[in-house]
Amino acid sequence: MARAAEPPSGTRDFLANEVRRRKTAFDAIGAVFERYGFDPLETPTFERLEVFAGKLGEEASALIFKILKRGVHEASGEADLALRYDHTVPLARVVGTYGSKLPSPYKRYTIGPVWRADRPAKGRFREFAQCDIDTVGSASPLADAEIVCAVHDGLAALGVPDVQFLVNSRQALRGLLEAYQVEPALGERVLGSLDKLDKLAPEAVCAELVTRGLPSATAESLVADLTTPNTDRVRKQLDTTERGRLGLAEVDRLLELTAGSLPAGRVVFTPRMVRGLDYYTGPIFEVTAPGYPGSIASGGRYDGLVAALGGPDLPACGGSIGVERILAMRPADVTDQRGLDVALTVLGAEETIMSLAAQLRAQGLRTGVYLGSSRKLARQLSWAHDQHARLALIYGPDEQQAHVVTVRNMDSGEQTQVGLAEVAAYASRSRC
Amino acid sequence: MARAAEPPSGTRDFLANEVRRRKTAFDAIGAVFERYGFDPLETPTFERLEVFAGKLGEEASALIFKILKRGVHEASGEADLALRYDHTVPLARVVGTYGSKLPSPYKRYTIGPVWRADRPAKGRFREFAQCDIDTVGSASPLADAEIVCAVHDGLAALGVPDVQFLVNSRQALRGLLEAYQVEPALGERVLGSLDKLDKLAPEAVCAELVTRGLPSATAESLVADLTTPNTDRVRKQLDTTERGRLGLAEVDRLLELTAGSLPAGRVVFTPRMVRGLDYYTGPIFEVTAPGYPGSIASGGRYDGLVAALGGPDLPACGGSIGVERILAMRPADVTDQRGLDVALTVLGAEETIMSLAAQLRAQGLRTGVYLGSSRKLARQLSWAHDQHARLALIYGPDEQQAHVVTVRNMDSGEQTQVGLAEVAAYASRSRC
Numbered sequence: 083m084a085r086a087a088e089p090p091s092g093t094r095d096f097l098a099n100e101v102r103r104r105k106t107a108f109d110a111i112g113a114v115f116e117r118y119g120f121d122p123l124e125t126p127t128f129e130r131l132e133v134f135a136g137k138l139g140e141e142a143s144a145l146i147f148k149i150l151k152r153g154v155h156e157a158s159g160e161a162d163l164a165l166r167y168d169h170t171v172p173l174a175r176v177v178g179t180y181g182s183k184l185p186s187p188y189k190r191y192t193i194g195p196v197w198r199a200d201r202p203a204k205g206r207f208r209e210f211a212q213c214d215i216d217t218v219g220s221a222s223p224l225a226d227a228e229i230v231c232a233v234h235d236g237l238a239a240l241g242v243p244d245v246q247f248l249v250n251s252r253q254a255l256r257g258l259l260e261a262y263q264v265e266p267a268l269g270e271r272v273l274g275s276l277d278k279l280d281k282l283a284p285e286a287v288c289a290e291l292v293t294r295g296l297p298s299a300t301a302e303s304l305v306a307d308l309t310t311p312n313t314d315r316v317r318k319q320l321d322t323t324e325r326g327r328l329g330l331a332e333v334d335r336l337l338e339l340t341a342g343s344l345p346a347g348r349v350v351f352t353p354r355m356v357r358g359l360d361y362y363t364g365p366i367f368e369v370t371a372p373g374y375p376g377s378i379a380s381g382g383r384y385d386g387l388v389a390a391l392g393g394p395d396l397p398a399c400g401g402s403i404g405v406e407r408i409l410a411m412r413p414a415d416v417t418d419q420r421g422l423d424v425a426l427t428v429l430g431a432e433e434t435i436m437s438l439a440a441q442l443r444a445q446g447l448r449t450g451v452y453l454g455s456s457r458k459l460a461r462q463l464s465w466a467h468d469q470h471a472r473l474a475l476i477y478g479p480d481e482q483q484a485h486v487v488t489v490r491n492m493d494s495g496e497q498t499q500v501g502l503a504e505v506a507a508y509a510s511r512s513r514c
Numbered sequence: 515m516a517r518a519a520e521p522p523s524g525t526r527d528f529l530a531n532e533v534r535r536r537k538t539a540f541d542a543i544g545a546v547f548e549r550y551g552f553d554p555l556e557t558p559t560f561e562r563l564e565v566f567a568g569k570l571g572e573e574a575s576a577l578i579f580k581i582l583k584r585g586v587h588e589a590s591g592e593a594d595l596a597l598r599y600d601h602t603v604p605l606a607r608v609v610g611t612y613g614s615k616l617p618s619p620y621k622r623y624t625i626g627p628v629w630r631a632d633r634p635a636k637g638r639f640r641e642f643a644q645c646d647i648d649t650v651g652s653a654s655p656l657a658d659a660e661i662v663c664a665v666h667d668g669l670a671a672l673g674v675p676d677v678q679f680l681v682n683s684r685q686a687l688r689g690l691l692e693a694y695q696v697e698p699a700l701g702e703r704v705l706g707s708l709d710k711l712d713k714l715a716p717e718a719v720c721a722e723l724v725t726r727g728l729p730s731a732t733a734e735s736l737v738a739d740l741t742t743p744n745t746d747r748v749r750k751q752l753d754t755t756e757r758g759r760l761g762l763a764e765v766d767r768l769l770e771l772t773a774g775s776l777p778a779g780r781v782v783f784t785p786r787m788v789r790g791l792d793y794y795t796g797p798i799f800e801v802t803a804p805g806y807p808g809s810i811a812s813g814g815r816y817d818g819l820v821a822a823l824g825g826p827d828l829p830a831c832g833g834s835i836g837v838e839r840i841l842a843m844r845p846a847d848v849t850d851q852r853g854l855d856v857a858l859t860v861l862g863a864e865e866t867i868m869s870l871a872a873q874l875r876a877q878g879l880r881t882g883v884y885l886g887s888s889r890k891l892a893r894q895l896s897w898a899h900d901q902h903a904r905l906a907l908i909y910g911p912d913e914q915q916a917h918v919v920t921v922r923n924m925d926s927g928e929q930t931q932v933g934l935a936e937v938a939a940y941a942s943r944s945r946c
Binding site: 087088089090093094095096097098101102105116117118119121122123124125126127128129130132133144145147148149150152153156158159160161163165175176178179180184185186187189190195197199209217220221222223224225227228231235338339340341342343344392420422428432433434435436437439440443446447448449450451452453454455468469 | 519520521522525526527528529530533534537548549550551553554555556557558559560561562564565576577579580581582584585588589590591592593595597607608610611612616617618619621622627629631641649652653654655656657659660663667770771772773774775776824852854860864865866867868869871872875878879880881882883884885886887900901
């Protein structure tokens, strides 16, 4: 017998309770997205390698799992397929593949695994679920607002309380750089430093900005204005440039369009919020919640990305819920443990027992029959206990003679005799 | 813009209706298996390559998708991981990995994709779902009967009518060879020929048996006895050897134990039924249904397999439902098409529209907001029509002034004015 192996590094086996927990979570999010009129999409586990070529950048490309050619080509050591790295590249491919056969705009959600050959660490996996919602083909601010509201309701369905959407705009960020007269060449690096304001002390960020070449007076006023809860100063600055005004208008439109749908204070203009990814072109958001480290969801508008990924040139916006992060934070619920409704012991008359099981299952009761080799009742009741059974049924020689079944309440140990023909109805009624 | 690419050969994109159809089917089967006390299991998409080594036979091994090593090892052209070929090898690994942490017996089901680099053909895919149910750690005939009943109910949940379980036993097959005095060396080849009796004419099988070395008198009586609907002759023959008697007892026990659960005539002793796979050790079954070609489910007892696959030496039995085959046979239902309950047109007052959408969604209504750029009502109503919307809401300047919403029934074209505050309740009530 070979040594029992663990699942491959960075992957997990999901046993019963974990499968149920994940399915419940994914179904809950899916139901929310369906209410918003989004359609599900499932793409293959792998795509042709060329679909990824030049799409992901060097760092991401190194993390792709590649599939070796098959048959006589295997010896070449070459790959022609690659596991899905995210749901965005396949989305762009699908929009290209099906074109006008898709609804316009195409509102889709995908909740499923992606694969990245990252170094495994606590909470970082090589196979993990991503939960994406995107609208391709609409430039309307209503589409951005809809994504924010859908992500909000998705998080609520997962039971995450008091979420806060930090909202900004790539236009506003560019306007900010202009307003504070940051040299264009320094722009991205300055934004990179500002992005750390949620983790580092203002002084540290200020120092870094200076190191990166920003005059210290500029660095100081930028950091001071961005760390004040009140955004009036920044708003006034943004108002001095056209880009800034455009960005501010985008942010304010998103605030207005979500105000009637979400509880007050859930969406907050956060001018220091950058979102690392440079493919965003319009409003962007990150979601935080008390007790959850970092962001638990994020998204924004990315009008050029679908075309850059090989799809048609369509405006798009979307969001992603960090389901793995959220699931990891929530302790396994006791109710996750799914016991049997009825455990049938077997002390002879097996045909009758099986027929009884069929009747119980027809009532929708989760029913197990003892499949071990012991003929001792105590041993079989211990199995019923291990199965977290609510009721155990005993149908021994005495019961057979009297045409009854002994029904044992596994919590109280109380036993009742019930007519053979009434057992299914009795067990069904006694369901809590 | 790059050319829109198809999904990789042998794989499929599942668009909205197909995802819903598959999810409905898989959930229905899962609910049945849960009622039988089976637990879900999900293993990683790939396993270490060595988990498969020597487990699958040459033919199957050639069909494995292998994953190239990553990083600096990529250049070696070597693989270290492989996509799951079936759900049985991972099950054996899991039983080895978790041992006594699993319930005993371990009753599990898995419904999910497997990958095989088969030549794609109509109805044959390289990524396809398998639906397996297995009990590991029970030698009880009750376990075999439970699998048969669970598969039966799973097929019923898929809406497959009038299924028939063809039941046999590997012991009975060996007994059959003894009873008809087939030389041991010819055994497997004779069984291979008999396996074709469901496709070929008896004469053709008889001729093949003779070609394979069986005396023609033996071949004739064997084929004649196996093609008579009445099994009395075969039963009498099996009764002449100990193996035959054991096999017959296995079959009859399965018939008895399922008789009280399944409608009469659903389980039939079929002595000619072989099941190609030589790992079966006890009762075996194949399921047919009118209108479905070939078998739509199958299974049996395979006591040595878990150990042979690297797991502990435990008895086991299981079954598999051919979900892809069944899904392919069922025409897409019109009701699969999931339209919007409510489509909101947008002619201004966007904040109010978004807030209205939130109220409708809170009622559980699938609600879409027009996200296009046209401001023409006719164009927007045409979008609502494309979305298969039941109701369309219009909130233009007139409605705004009167604090009402025009609700249009998209089927009848009938329009009603409803107070702004009552719209959600109205739309919810009018749901069919």
